[in-house]
Amino acid sequence: MGVLKTDDEDQRPQTLLGVALTLVTTQWAAILVSFLLLRALHKRYASPLRKYPGPFLASVTRLWKVKSAASGRTHLDHIALHRRYGPVVRVAPGEVSVSSPEAARALLSAGRRFFKTPFYGVFPPPENPDIFTETREDVHAVKKRVANVPYGMAAMQQLSPFIDDAIELLMTKIDEHIVLAGGNSGRGGVVFDLGDYLHYFAFDVLGEVAFSRSFGFLAEGRDVDDAIKTIDRSQMYNGIIGQVPELDHLLRRNPLWQFIPWLSTKNALITRMALEEMARRQPFHKDNGGGLLRSGDGRQDLMASLIQGHLKDPEKFGEGDVFAVAHGAIFAGSDSTASTMQSFFWHILDDRRVYQLLVHELEDAVRAGSIPADGNLSWNQSQNLPYLQACLKEAMRVRPAVGLNITRLVPPEGAELDGHFFPGGTSVACNGWVLHRDRDVFGQDADDFRPERWLEDEERARRMERYMFQFGGGSHLCIGRNLALLEINKVVPRLLRDYRFELAHPGRPLKANASFFVVQTGLEVYVKKA
Numbered sequence: 001m002g003v004l005k006t007d008d009e010d011q012r013p014q015t016l017l018g019v020a021l022t023l024v025t026t027q028w029a030a031i032l033v034s035f036l037l038l039r040a041l042h043k044r045y046a047s048p049l050r051k052y053p054g055p056f057l058a059s060v061t062r063l064w065k066v067k068s069a070a071s072g073r074t075h076l077d078h079i080a081l082h083r084r085y086g087p088v089v090r091v092a093p094g095e096v097s098v099s100s101p102e103a104a105r106a107l108l109s110a111g112r113r114f115f116k117t118p119f120y121g122v123f124p125p126p127e128n129p130d131i132f133t134e135t136r137e138d139v140h141a142v143k144k145r146v147a148n149v150p151y152g153m154a155a156m157q158q159l160s161p162f163i164d165d166a167i168e169l170l171m172t173k174i175d176e177h178i179v180l181a182g183g184n185s186g187r188g189g190v191v192f193d194l195g196d197y198l199h200y201f202a203f204d205v206l207g208e209v210a211f212s213r214s215f216g217f218l219a220e221g222r223d224v225d226d227a228i229k230t231i232d233r234s235q236m237y238n239g240i241i242g243q244v245p246e247l248d249h250l251l252r253r254n255p256l257w258q259f260i261p262w263l264s265t266k267n268a269l270i271t272r273m274a275l276e277e278m279a280r281r282q283p284f285h286k287d288n289g290g291g292l293l294r295s296g297d298g299r300q301d302l303m304a305s306l307i308q309g310h311l312k313d314p315e316k317f318g319e320g321d322v323f324a325v326a327h328g329a330i331f332a333g334s335d336s337t338a339s340t341m342q343s344f345f346w347h348i349l350d351d352r353r354v355y356q357l358l359v360h361e362l363e364d365a366v367r368a369g370s371i372p373a374d375g376n377l378s379w380n381q382s383q384n385l386p387y388l389q390a391c392l393k394e395a396m397r398v399r400p401a402v403g404l405n406i407t408r409l410v411p412p413e414g415a416e417l418d419g420h421f422f423p424g425g426t427s428v429a430c431n432g433w434v435l436h437r438d439r440d441v442f443g444q445d446a447d448d449f450r451p452e453r454w455l456e457d458e459e460r461a462r463r464m465e466r467y468m469f470q471f472g473g474g475s476h477l478c479i480g481r482n483l484a485l486l487e488i489n490k491v492v493p494r495l496l497r498d499y500r501f502e503l504a505h506p507g508r509p510l511k512a513n514a515s516f517f518v519v520q521t522g523l524e525v526y527v528k529k530a
C-alpha cells in the first residue's frame with residue numbers, strides 16, 4: 001500500500017540542493033552520457049592537436065589505441081592510418097603518430113629531451129625497472145653505462161662459444177627430425193616447424209648468455225613449462241594496458257593479481273631460473289670470482305659482468321639492477337631475435353629467386369675458401385656475404401621485430417618535429433613498419449621485399465641505413481643489437497649452407513601478433529640436407 005502525502009509536503013519549497021539531488025537520482029543516466037559526451041567533445045576540439053586528422057574515436061578516447069593493441073595488428077593499422085590521413089595522425093586525444101623518418105630521427109635522438117612515456121612503466125618489474133622499462137632518463141643513463149660494457153661487440157665475441165653450442169644443438173635437432181620423418185627423401189624433404197625452433201634457439205641462447213644456463217627448449221623440442229607462452233601473454237598485457245598505464249594499478253599492481261596464476265610471471269621458468277642463478281652467486285664479492293663465472297670452463301656470462309659492474313659502483317647499480325637487467329634481457333632479446341630470423345626465412349623462401357641467389361653465394365664462398373665448408377662461421381666471414389647481408393637488412397626493413405609504436409613525450413616547453421610544433425606533454429609515436437615504407441627514402445617499391453636495393457648504389461644504401469629503426473635510436477638504441485646480430489649472422493648462413501629449405505605452404509603469410517614484438521608463427525618448411 002502506498003504512503004499518502006499531505007498537502008503540506010507537496011507545497012514545501014525545494015532547496016537548490018534538493019532539486020540537484022532529485023535530478024541526479026532520477027536522471028543519472030542522461031547526466032552521465034552528457035558528461036561523457038562533453039568531455040569527449042572537449043578532448044576533440046579544445047586540444048591543440050585538433051588540427052591533425054585521424055579516426056574519430058582516437059580523438060576522443062584512448063580506446064582506439066587499446067583496440068588496436070588488443071587486435072595484435074597495430075603495425076598494420078598504422079600503415080593504413082598514414083596512407084589514409086597523411087604524415088601526422090592523431091591516434092589518441094593527447095597523441096600523434098608521425099610517419100616521416102626525419103621526424104623519427106629527431107624524436108629518438110639523444111639530447112632532444114623527448115623522454116619515454118609511462119607506457120614503459122607497465123613492463124615488469126615496476127619496483128626495479130631495467131634499462132628498457134626505466135623512464136627516468138638520468139637513472140636510465142647511469143644503468144645503461146654499466147650495462148653497455150658487457151653488451152659491446154668485443155664482449156659479445158667472447159660469448160660466441162655459447163651461441164656455437166646452441167647452433168650445434170639446433171642442427172642435431174633438425175638432423176634427428178629428418179631421420180625420424182623418413183630421411184632425406186620426398187619432395188623437398190620433411191616438414192619441420194623452423195619458426196618454432198628458431199624461437200627455441202633464441203631463448204636458449206639468451207639463457208646461456210645471461211646465466212650460463214640453457215632453458216632446455218631446443219633439447220626438449222617444445223615450450224617447456226609454457227614459459228614462452230607465459231612471456232608472450234605477459235607482453236600482450238603490457239602492450240594493451242600500456243596504452244592506459246593508470247589501469248596497471250588496478251590490475252597487475254593490485255595485490256589480488258597474484259591469485260590469477262596464469263597471468264603472473266613470478267613463478268615462470270625463466271624468472272625461477274634467474275632467481276636461482278642470483279642466489280647461487282651470492283654473496284657478491286670481488287674475491288668470489290669462482291661464484292661469478294660459469295663453473296667448469298670459466299666463460300663469463302652477462303650476469304657475471306653485471307655483478308662486476310655492481311661491485312664497482314654498488315650505489316648506482318644495485319643488486320636489484322643486476323637481476324633486473326639480466327632477467328630483462330630475456331624478455332627484450334628473445335622474441336625480437338626470433339621474429340627477425342623468422343621474417344628473414346619467410347621472405348627468402350617466399351621468393352625462390354632470392355633463395356637461389358643466396359644458396360649460390362654460399363656455395364661460391366665455400367669454393368673460394370672465404371667461409372668454411374663445415375662448422376660455424378665467424379662474424380667476419382658472415383660480413384663478407386653481401387647478398388646475405390642485403391637480405392637480412394631487407395627483412396628487418398619490411399618486417400621489423402617491434403610492432404607497437406615507440407612513443408616519447410614532448411618536453412614541457414614544446415618542440416618542433418619535421419615542421420610541426422607540438423606542445424609540451426604531447427605523446428609522439430612512430431612505428432618502424434611505417435617508417436621503413438617511406439617511398440622517398442626506400443624507393444617507390446618500398447612495400448616489396450627486394451634485397452638488391454641495398455646493393456645498387458652505395459650512397460643510397462648509406463641514406464637508407466640512416467633511416468632504419470629496427471633497433472630504435474638515440475639514447476634508447478637497443479643495447480642487445482650486437483648480440484642479436486652476432487647470433488643471427490652465425491646461425492642463418494650455417495643453416496643455409498647445410499640444409500635446403502622450401503616453404504611447406506607457399507604463399508601463406510606468417511601469422512603475426514604484435515604485442516610489443518611481433519610474435520610470429522607458421523614458418524613450416526620442407527627441409528633436407530644439402
Ligand code: HEM
Nearest residue numbers: 132329332333336337340401470471472476478479480484
Ligand atoms: C633482432 C633483435 C632485436 C631487435 C629487433 C630489438 C629491437 C629493439 C628496439 C626497437 C628497441 C627500442 C625500444 C624503444 O625505444 O621503445 C630496443 C631496446 C632494447 N633492447 Fe632490443 N632488440 C633486439 C634484441 C635485443 C637483445 C638480444 C637484447 C638483450 C639481450 C635487447 C635488449 C634491449 C634493451 C635492454 C633495450 C632498452 C634500451 C634502452 O632503452 O636504452 N634487445 N630493442
